[in-house]
Amino acid sequence: MTPADPFLPSTDELLVHNARFADNFPDHGLHLAPRRKLAVVACMDSRMDIFQILGLDHGDAHIIRNAGGVVTDDVIRSLVVSQRLLGTQEIILIHHTNCGLQTVSEDGFKSDIERDCGIKPWWAIETFTDPHVDVRQSMSRLHSSPFITTKGHIRGFVYDVDTGRLIEVQPDDRHIG
Numbered sequence: 001m002t003p004a005d006p007f008l009p010s011t012d013e014l015l016v017h018n019a020r021f022a023d024n025f026p027d028h029g030l031h032l033a034p035r036r037k038l039a040v041v042a043c044m045d046s047r048m049d050i051f052q053i054l055g056l057d058h059g060d061a062h063i064i065r066n067a068g069g070v071v072t073d074d075v076i077r078s079l080v081v082s083q084r085l086l087g088t089q090e091i092i093l094i095h096h097t098n099c100g101l102q103t104v105s106e107d108g109f110k111s112d113i114e115r116d117c118g119i120k121p122w123w124a125i126e127t128f129t130d131p132h133v134d135v136r137q138s139m140s141r142l143h144s145s146p147f148i149t150t151k152g153h154i155r156g157f158v159y160d161v162d163t164g165r166l167i168e169v170q171p172d173d174r175h176i177g
């Protein structure tokens with residue numbers, strides 16, 4: 001898309017899709033608690049359909065997403081609700097190759113925002129260069145968190161957007177207790 005292309009919002013078209021979906025609603029009787037007792041933390045990247053990538057069905061898992069799939073305080077909040085209220089016991093982390101957060105630097109992006117908005121973000125952008133290192137960091141944050149009380153089944157992966165394959169990342173031994 002070039003800057004000259006007019007932007008056309010999608011919402012009205014998507015509401016037509018929704019009406020069609022609701023006419024043939026397939027998910028009657030699903031339970032509130034995820035069937036597989038699983039929570040997935042993943043990047044918001046539009047190329048990753050987590051249900052498709054993992055062969056999950058609706059009702060199987062909580063999917064928690066943000067830019068990068070980073071373990072932030074708010075992801076911890078969601079995981080605490082997932083584990084304590086809704087019984088999940090397993091966590092899968094998924095970052096990926098060719099992520100937008102690899103294309104900017106923490107300081108550079110923050111400076112750009114400050115220049116345009118007049119205020120410097122008080123939150124980290126969480127940029128990274130190597131997704132494998134970043135997954136390991138996210139696993140360490142989970143293992144170090146006092147609020148994540150079920151830590152026995154935490155695994156991390158990098159999704160290759162060119163092949164569709166998941167590559168497992170080994171955790172940092174220093175943070176597994």
Ligand SMILES: [Zn+2]
Nearest residue numbers: 043045099100
């Ligand atoms: Zn990403």
